[in-house]
Amino acid sequence: MKNIGQTLRELRELKGLLLREVGAALSIDPTLLSKIERNDRMPTKEQVIALSEFYQDKKNEVIIAWLSDKLVYEIQDEDLALAAMKVAEQKIEYLKTHKAQ
Amino acid sequence: MKNIGQTLRELRELKGLLLREVGAALSIDPTLLSKIERNDRMPTKEQVIALSEFYQDKKNEVIIAWLSDKLVYEIQDEDLALAAMKVAEQKIEYLKTHKAQ
């Protein structure tokens, strides 16, 4: 249950890499990476995909941390946050089973 | 499990009101209301609050439809949508019990 920043920082440090090195590998400005790892900036979808592929074995972990952070960010201050989450879950399930194509 | 547009349209029609009338009551352009009820525009937080108060007895229903729509919108195309929702739920629960102040 880590946020996207923690997740990415831990993965990078596990590999013993510098921001500069990951940045170079993925063409992402290291200062931007720094902000991402400190949850000061949300990575874009492209950036998360690139990062998740870079840390191969933890691909899904990265994506899920990111998506769940975005969800939390959207409703964290709302009293009805939890109730809305449950409804959203049902809606997603519904879309999954009934979606066209 | 209705979306925010359906919800608002049904409430308005239940009261037998015109877009123009609700618009006048809440200072919202009726063409904008039309788009909102057709899910062509997301209402802003202020607008949802005004609308939810206008349809008093269904206050929470309106808010929850809106919040859940925003959540769905954020992740509906993702394979990991459901997994992310579960994690987000845990994160929200965690924040709820541990929040500062």
Added chain:
DNA sequence: CTTATATTTGACAAATATTGTCAAGACAAT
């Protein structure tokens, strides 16, 4: 203390996304 290297921070411009408005269109009832 000075240098070297890594990371963080703040400010800002650039890019992107969202919102509100208007004029015109569609539709139904009369």
Added chain:
DNA sequence: ATTGTCTTGACAATATTTGTCAAATATAAG
């Protein structure tokens, strides 16, 4: 054909998010 309601598309106005740079801070080494 006229009236009243709602819808649509295009666009300007606003707001939000993003990336970049220079400067600040931190840490370690000599």
